Amino acid sequence: MIVTTTVSAGRPVGELLREWRDRRRISQLDLAISADISTRHLSFVETGRSKPSREMVLRLGEHLEVPLRERNQLLLAAGYAPAYAETGLAAPELAAVRKAVRQLMTGHEPYPAAVVDRWWNLVDANASISLMTGLVSPALLAPPVNVLRVTLHPDGMAPYVLNLGEWRAHLLGRLRRQVIQTADPMLTELLEELLTYPCADPVPEVEVPGPGDIFVPLKLRHEDAELTFFSTVSTFGTPLDVTVAELVIESFFPADADTAEYLRAYAARGME
Known part of the structure; x- marks a missing residue:
């Protein structure tokens, strides 16, 4: 069982800030120095003897690297309105974001790319992702599609992942x-x-590289071919919206010439 604490209604902001500080393993002194406040003031805020200003809550949240969603919760706990909007991705305000994401994904073809939200639910993908989703039971592709579940479930991609233990450890x-x-x-x-998903060859999550290794590969069997990928992860650099901050674009690249050629041929077949 993995135990976590959650931000719930009625909990004082000082208690929540102390919890985030403990989670980040930062001392009161170090946080006070980085946030440019006195240790005494920070102590009073954490114990509830002093109510922090809205600006103070935001400053401490930034120095504690609290995600934007949780910074809003800190503000609510302190009695202030949220500072960061959470705009639906389909909203007109995010048209430029949608366009940028779509350009990145279509420009990546014929290699697979997908966009996920904070909970690893599929938001969008390019046409080449069908090479992977085509291996998956239709039941796992019913919305919302969770890409980790799709990858590691025995009815998903797992039977086709040749280095399942290694890739599973990386994702977990x-x-x-x-x-x-x-x-x-x-x-x-x-x-x-x-x-709880079965894995015949589990690997510890500590990634110890072997001789010549430069990344954890995804080795996938597709039809009669054995494909090898590496991936890159992209996020928006300066988000001020919760939705945008939580978007992650994962792009898969061929790790060898044979995989690259196979992907080009696969894309060409799809266009016929």
Whole structure:
């Protein structure tokens, strides 16, 4: 069981700030210095003896690297309105964001690329992602599609991942770090679910590179071919909207010439 604490109604902002500070393993002194306030003031805020201003809550949230969603919760706990909007991706205000994401994904073809939200639910993908989703049971592709579930479930991609233990450890390690960073109960539940999926050759989450290794590959069997990928992750650099801040674009690249040629041929078949 993985235990996390969550921001709930009625909890004082000082208690929440102290919890985030403990989660980040930062001392009162170090946080006070980085936020340019006195240790005495910070102590009073954490114990509830002093009510922080709106600006103070935002400053401490920034120095604690609290995600935007949780910074809004800190503000609410302190009696202030949220500072960061959470705009639906389909809203007109995010038209430029949608266009940028679509350009990145279509420009990446014939290689697969997908966009996920904070909870790893599929937001969008390019046409080449069908190479992967075509291996998956239709039941797992019913919205909302969770890409981690699709990848590691025995009815998903798992039977076709040739280095399942290694790739599973990589994904679980990423998710576990996200749980620690956000304290999100939905991510905790997802992690606990994924840990129950069978894996004949589990690998520890500590990634120890072998001779010549430069990344954790995804080795995938597709039809009669064995494909090898590496991936890159892109996020928006200066988001001020919760939705935009939580978008992640994962782009897969061929790790060898044979995989690249196969992907080009696969795309050409799809255009016929």
